[in-house]
Amino acid sequence: MTTTAQFLPAPPLLSPVAHNWKLALLAGLVVSVIAIVLFPARLSLSVVGAMAALVAAAFAVNAYRRRYYGGLLVAPAIAVLFVMNIFPLLWSLGLSFFAYQSNNQSIRFVGLNNYIKVLTNDIAAPANWDALINTGMFVVFTVALQMITGFLLAMLFAKQFPLRKYLLILVLTPMMLSVVASGVFFSYYYDPTFGILSYVMGEITGNQFILMDSKVGAVAGIVFTDAWMWAPFVMLLVLAGLVSVPKYLYEAAAIDRVSKARQFWTITFPYIRGLLMLALLFRTIEAFKLYDLVYILIRGGQDTKTIAYLITEIANEQNKTSEGAALSYVILFMVIVLTNLYLYLANRRNQGA
Amino acid sequence: MTTLAEKFGLRKASGVGEAGWGHTLIVALVSLIYFLPVLMIIFTAFKPSAQALSVPPTLSPTSLFGLIPDQFVFTPTLENFGQVFNRVMVSGNAAEPTGFDVFFFNSFFISSVSVLLALVIGTLASYGFSRYPLKGNDTYLFIILTTRMLPAIVVIIPIILMFRTVGLSGSYVGIIMLYTAFNLAFTIWMMKSFFDELSYDVEDAARIDGSSEIKVFLKICLPQVVAGLAATFVFGLILTWNEFLFALLLTGVDTRTVPVAMNQAVSSGGRGTDWTLLASIETLFLIPVFLVTFFLQDHLLRGVTFGTVKR
Numbered sequence: 205m206t207t208t209a210q211f212l213p214a215p216p217l218l219s220p221v222a223h224n225w226k227l228a229l230l231a232g233l234v235v236s237v238i239a240i241v242l243f244p245a246r247l248s249l250s251v252v253g254a255m256a257a258l259v260a261a262a263f264a265v266n267a268y269r270r271r272y273y274g275g276l277l278v279a280p281a282i283a284v285l286f287v288m289n290i291f292p293l294l295w296s297l298g299l300s301f302f303a304y305q306s307n308n309q310s311i312r313f314v315g316l317n318n319y320i321k322v323l324t325n326d327i328a329a330p331a332n333w334d335a336l337i338n339t340g341m342f343v344v345f346t347v348a349l350q351m352i353t354g355f356l357l358a359m360l361f362a363k364q365f366p367l368r369k370y371l372l373i374l375v376l377t378p379m380m381l382s383v384v385a386s387g388v389f390f391s392y393y394y395d396p397t398f399g400i401l402s403y404v405m406g407e408i409t410g411n412q413f414i415l416m417d418s419k420v421g422a423v424a425g426i427v428f429t430d431a432w433m434w435a436p437f438v439m440l441l442v443l444a445g446l447v448s449v450p451k452y453l454y455e456a457a458a459i460d461r462v463s464k465a466r467q468f469w470t471i472t473f474p475y476i477r478g479l480l481m482l483a484l485l486f487r488t489i490e491a492f493k494l495y496d497l498v499y500i501l502i503r504g505g506q507d508t509k510t511i512a513y514l515i516t517e518i519a520n521e522q523n524k525t526s527e528g529a530a531l532s533y534v535i536l537f538m539v540i541v542l543t544n545l546y547l548y549l550a551n552r553r554n555q556g557a
Numbered sequence: 558m559t560t561l562a563e564k565f566g567l568r569k570a571s572g573v574g575e576a577g578w579g580h581t582l583i584v585a586l587v588s589l590i591y592f593l594p595v596l597m598i599i600f601t602a603f604k605p606s607a608q609a610l611s612v613p614p615t616l617s618p619t620s621l622f623g624l625i626p627d628q629f630v631f632t633p634t635l636e637n638f639g640q641v642f643n644r645v646m647v648s649g650n651a652a653e654p655t656g657f658d659v660f661f662f663n664s665f666f667i668s669s670v671s672v673l674l675a676l677v678i679g680t681l682a683s684y685g686f687s688r689y690p691l692k693g694n695d696t697y698l699f700i701i702l703t704t705r706m707l708p709a710i711v712v713i714i715p716i717i718l719m720f721r722t723v724g725l726s727g728s729y730v731g732i733i734m735l736y737t738a739f740n741l742a743f744t745i746w747m748m749k750s751f752f753d754e755l756s757y758d759v760e761d762a763a764r765i766d767g768s769s770e771i772k773v774f775l776k777i778c779l780p781q782v783v784a785g786l787a788a789t790f791v792f793g794l795i796l797t798w799n800e801f802l803f804a805l806l807l808t809g810v811d812t813r814t815v816p817v818a819m820n821q822a823v824s825s826g827g828r829g830t831d832w833t834l835l836a837s838i839e840t841l842f843l844i845p846v847f848l849v850t851f852f853l854q855d856h857l858l859r860g861v862t863f864g865t866v867k868r
Binding site: 392 | 576577578580581583584585587588589591592594595597598601610616678679681682684685686688689690691697699700701702703704705706707708709710711712713714715716718719723734735737738739741742745770795798799801815816819820823830832835836838839842843846847850851854857
């Protein structure tokens with residue numbers, strides 16, 4: 205690989221060549237400052253944008269001349285992510301240290317107060333801890349059910365058989381539904397009067413059956429819906445692993461009279477382990493953010509509020525933007541710790557194997 | 558007919574073994590049960606409004622030659638699909654266009670452009686991360702993953718403020734940029750693992766033969782990851798197609814996408830949920846992404862395999 209950046213002499217500051225990024229930066233700054241001082245906001249914004257593009261172009265030409273391809277290739281992605289994701293993230297991190305309400309222009313610095321508030325006393329800290337426990341519960345149940353269901357479905361589809369392609373797409377469809385539609389329709393299936401579930405249960409037991417009447421029922425309903433939607437995602441990843449196992453390994457194992465269970469653990473499992481872990485990583489991150497189904501199916505009733513639900517409630521309905529931000533950074537911290545722990549374990553295993 | 562191998566108990570337990578129609582039957586049963594909730598949505602799209610809510614629930618458009626009792630059967634109609642595009646908004650008035658043709662176009666335009674854009678930018682970046690590692694490569698990758706960890710509601714307030722200042726709220730450019738960023742993290746992680754899997758030998762051989770770096774990327778690396786591109790495209794499309802919260806808060810009347818419009822159409826008027834309307838919108842909305850997934854299905858399987866399994 206040719207990763208070596210070549211060391212060309214830098215051009216003199218004032219020479220107007222395309223790769224002279226220092227000159228471009230200097231000119232860009234000067235023009236931007238003049239534009240901000242003289243022109244109205246909208247116009248100066250586009251001038252600043254044009255100058256940023258100029259500097260970026262100079263940087264790009266310079267990087268290309270110096271064969272600094274890594275930076276060159278990564279830069280556009282980093283730029284987009286910075287403007288649209290990292291900058292807002294930092295902004296809301298900043299907001300979490302201020303007292304700010306989105307329906308109110310006043311803003312003042314309060315340091316760590318918001319964090320102390322959401323974790324200890326003031327705004328319903330017990331509710332926060334409950335929501336935290338609920339979130340953990342949903343993460344464990346939904347991810348476990350998705351992994352098991354996805355895995356079993358993948359085992360079914362691991363062979364080649366007639367009509368496989370058409371049956372596979374049927375199983376993949378739940379993933380393609382809009383959460384609004386599937387959530388609303390599941391609330392219809394669960395409906396005590398008109399729903400199919402209550403009808404069937406009513407016919408069997410003779411009593412009216414209301415799923416969402418207890419916490420256990422509500423949690424079961426939400427977990428089932430979420431798992432139903434996203435088990436196909438797990439299935440797809442596991443299936444990809446299963447079909448990639450070379451046939452001759454099984455043939456050799458069969459000749460050596462290796463038992464089915466042992467074949468699974470020594471041949472199949474190593475091939476799907478990486479994919480299982482990838483599915484686990486992505487589904488866990490998503491499960492921590494569970495909000496929409498809790499809202500659509502039960503509006504947070506029966507003590508099923510998750511952290512994401514609470515954050516949305518605080519930030520959106522009560523307009524307590526900075527408290528919401530503080531609470532979500534507590535969550536982010538936890539997810540980061542978990543993810544790092546997970547990546548660390550996954551890496552250590554890979555190296556050990 | 559049993560083959561010799563089967564006789565001696567040498568059947569393959571798993572992997573891409575062959576199985577017959579018997580297996581198809583079992584899988585068909587499981588798949589249909591799994592598909593049932595979707596099927597009910599599709600059936601609801603064909604129900605007359607009066608039969609949408611009934612006790613007992615109506616389940617099937619035909620009686621299957623008398624197999625299903627009459628009380629579960631409804632008479633299918635296509636009326637609801639017309640209602641999606643033209644319907645009586647205020648009672649007493651004539652039917653008026655609902656604008657759903659525009660919303661479908663918006664969904665189509667916004668998702669495809671942003672997913673493709675993310676694919677281009679993300680593929681370049683992942684190639685960079687894979688072939689020309691920077692200092693602190695892993696840190697960059699982890700920060701990119703972090704952008705997917707916060708609940709959307711936290712990032713959305715700064716984004717709204719930012720878009721208002723710059724004048725991007727309600728425009729195509731704003732929401733497309735946002736979705737591009739939204740897809741980048743997944744695209745980069747996925748595509749990097751694909752590039753990592755490629756053998757360097759061919760590339761180095763090409764370099765020795767005097768190919769430029771650009772040529773190596775375009776002519777040698779890219780053709781080998783076509784399957785991965787397809788897989789990433791499908792996953793990105795499914796996520797973007799159904800995205801709700803950003804679309805709700807950041808699109809205007811002209812740029813509204815179907816999930817938002819669907820939510821509004823269904824819950825407006827204070828008459829409770831309009832089941833047949835919701836079902837017919839969702840059914841129409843499902844078709845494009847269903848077709849794309851169906852036609853890219855083979856790539857999807859091969860792609861995921863190739864990308865993430867280490868040998």
